[in-house]
Amino acid sequence: MLKVENLHVYYGVIHAIKGVSFEVKKGTIVSLIGSNGAGKSTILKTISNLLDVTEGDILFLGQSTKKLEAHKIVEMGISHVPEGRRVFPGLTVIENLQMGAYTRKDKEEIDKDLKKVFHHFPRLLERKNQLAGTLSGGEQQMLAMGRALMSRPKIMLLDEPSMGLAPLLVDEIFKIIEEINKSGTTILLVEQNANRALHISNYGYVLETGKVIAEGPSKQLMEDPKVIEAYLSA
Ligand SMILES: Nc1ncnc2c1ncn2[C@@H]1O[C@H](COP(=O)(O)OP(=O)(O)OP(=O)(O)O)[C@@H](O)[C@H]1O
Numbered sequence: 001m002l003k004v005e006n007l008h009v010y011y012g013v014i015h016a017i018k019g020v021s022f023e024v025k026k027g028t029i030v031s032l033i034g035s036n037g038a039g040k041s042t043i044l045k046t047i048s049n050l051l052d053v054t055e056g057d058i059l060f061l062g063q064s065t066k067k068l069e070a071h072k073i074v075e076m077g078i079s080h081v082p083e084g085r086r087v088f089p090g091l092t093v094i095e096n097l098q099m100g101a102y103t104r105k106d107k108e109e110i111d112k113d114l115k116k117v118f119h120h121f122p123r124l125l126e127r128k129n130q131l132a133g134t135l136s137g138g139e140q141q142m143l144a145m146g147r148a149l150m151s152r153p154k155i156m157l158l159d160e161p162s163m164g165l166a167p168l169l170v171d172e173i174f175k176i177i178e179e180i181n182k183s184g185t186t187i188l189l190v191e192q193n194a195n196r197a198l199h200i201s202n203y204g205y206v207l208e209t210g211k212v213i214a215e216g217p218s219k220q221l222m223e224d225p226k227v228i229e230a231y232l233s234a
């Protein structure tokens with residue numbers, strides 16, 4: 001579904017991504033793990049075309065996306081939930097969700113999708129008229145994910161959905177990610193919480209300073225001594 005081929009990305013003269021290749025097959029959860037500064041967010045931003053590709057290509061359903069505008073990429077079915085829960089604080093929960101459907105006009109279908117989002121996130125339903133800025137951090141994360149779902153994505157790019165959440169909420173978020181995947185959405189999951197990410201994903205890539213240093217089925221990665229030493233022993 002999504003193929004990244006020999007990707008190079010620069011910030012000015014800084015060579016942040018140095019020839020990264022990976023693939024996300026339809027229906028799977030793929031995790032991209034690595035420590036601070038490895039380049040995980042840079043890759044997601046490049047897929048969404050918030051950053052330019054210097055070399056290499058990004059193919060979504062066989063079509064190169066690197067020359068498309070960011071809104072076109074959303075229309076194609078790629079939805080990005082950035083790091084740090086960007087919600088519109090002055091809008092209510094329901095208004096935030098409606099913003100997620102801005103590329104669509106089919107009101108009935110939008111209402112159907114709202115119901116689906118509230119099914120995944122019952123907490124949001126209880127708070128649908130609350131201003132997003134007054135939600136807790138975990139609730140804002142749920143709202144950001146719910147809003148991304150409102151564009152009916154074929155693939156969701158999740159950037160550290162568990163960051164800063166209490167353990168119980170982390171459990172809840174990972175369970176919801178699995179649920180969203182089971183209901184048909186492919187997921188590219190970026191996480192520092194390698195253990196949890198590998199547990200719910202089918203395949204994983206380990207990134208270090210802009211390069212993929214290991215990849216494999218998640219089960220296999222979890223048994224790889226190098227991965228255990230660097231990312232799983234805490
Ligand atoms: N706007 C920018 N200008 C210059 N360098 C940047 C910029 N954004 C990121 N970088 C650099 O690019 C590298 C990769 O950053 P990136 O944010 O992709 O890492 P990350 O893997 O997402 O890390 P974290 O887990 O901390 O979120 C880092 O060395 C970072 O300092």
Ligand SMILES: [Mg+2]
Pocket residue numbers: 040041042083159
């Ligand atoms: Mg990041």
